[in-house]
Amino acid sequence: MRTELRVLDPSIWDDWYGKLVLGFGGVPEAPEESALWRELTECERSIGAWDGADIVGTAGLFSFRLSVPGGGIVPAAGVTMVSVQATHRRRGVLRAMMRRQLDDIRAAGDEPLAVLTASEPDIYGRFGYGAATQTAYAEIDTTRVRLTAPEGVDDVRLRAVPLESAVEACEAVYARRVRTRPGMLERIPGWERVPLLDPPGDREGASPLRCVLAESGGQVSGYVRFAVKPDWDLAGPKGTVVLRDLEALDPASYAALWRFLFDLDLTSVVRTGPRPVDDPWQLLVSDIRRCAVRLRDSLFVRLVDVGAALEARTYTTPVETVLEVTDPFCPWNEGRWRLSGDAKGASCERTDDAPDLRLGVRELGAAYLGGVSLTALAGAGRVQEARQGALTEATTAFATPVAPWLPHGF
DSSP, X not given: OOOEEEEOOGGGHHHHHHHHHHHTTSOOOOHHHHHHHHHHOOGGGOEEEEETTEEEEEEEEEEEEEEETTXXXXXXXXXXXXXXXXXXXXXXXXXXXXXXXXXXXXXXXSOSEEEEEOSSTTSSGGGTOEEOOEEEEOEEETTTOOBOOOTTGGGOEXXXXXXXXXXXXXXXXXXXXXXXSTTOBOOOTTGGGGGGOOOGGGSTXXXXXXXXXXXETTEEEEEEEEEEEOOEETTEEOEEEEEEEEEESSHHHHHHHHHXXXXXXXXXXXXXXXXXXXXXXXXXXXXXXXXXXEEEEOEXXXXXXXXXXXXXXXXXXXXXXXXXXXXXXXXXXXXXXXXXEETTEEEEEEOOSOOSEEEEHHHHHHHTTSSSOHHHHHHTTSEEESSTTHHHHHHHHHOOSSOOOOOXXX
16 A cells, blocks of 8 residues: 555544654653654644654654854754654665655745754664764763862852743843754744653652852843752762753853762762753863763754855855755755855855865755854765865854754654
8 A cells, every 4th residue: 555645634633653663662751751752843844754644753843943164043944753663674664755745845935945853863864964063972970080160160150940930030040042053943932841851750769850040240140940850878978969960151150050069978970961062161171081972863964955065154264165965865966066254244146166075965954054064075085176275164164162062862
């Protein structure tokens, strides 16, 4: 029987979402978690793959706004809730859903980018998605690692507040941080609740989520959300501080919040959630070797409209280059594009001129936010230099002062 793709009818969301859960192992989510995702789901942008009366595949899109190099905010389609039932693998269901999504995004004409996080990173490269950001995780031995705080940290006031009552203050800080780092999502209404999800079944013995605000000059200047997982042995307490998220507007507030985590009674480890790879705490600690830092891919970027996407960001140094782009899955992007840009803006138009660089749209997506070097991609054989010097020029222009980072998944 031929599989048919249909737009999600809100009345069958429970069945559709149930198939998604089944595709990811079948363990039911907490009611508050599934209720939030139901509220955030854009049914008109979600599809199901049907085999007769059975839903055998799911996929959705969120309407995001993503920070890009230069401090701009660009509409981006957030690919989400993708699953194919085990009975229907290798039948082209995933490919059909990816095809439908990209065609719909292009037809709407509002989003030059599509983005996703991948449960398995090998899946989406064939559809033109490149791994554009990394995230760092750490387990810091606070019995052996000291934190050196900068000047002014003692002037920062810390105040414990109920989690829900601090949402507005935390979101105000987060909103000011978005444009300072590529890859962050501008949180639209409803999404402020995602970082607050804290089902008891997911705590693994830790406390409920807690919140502490930093205040400087009488204004909220940062926040941290965290939990504590108690543990003991015959030598005494050895609890773990589980860091959910931390944002601050100045170095003193930032360091004050980290010092607070290091000093929590009855604990000996700070375990972080996803953090930027250039997070400054790494330069405040006395011994980075005892922090067990690990890296993982995070946000994958796909240019739906090469010209519009490259025009939407700025460039660290002036660049004038012709890119020859291959994109078999979205052939409307294929061909040569002249990119002219600097820190003030950019233009990107089709041209018949000789190419300076040759690359695939996957590589362009990986380099788009400035976190992956075009020179490194060339070293892996994934970018070819056609004009001597063009690779160095483009690599420098695409680079960003801070590493791109996705604060939370979707």
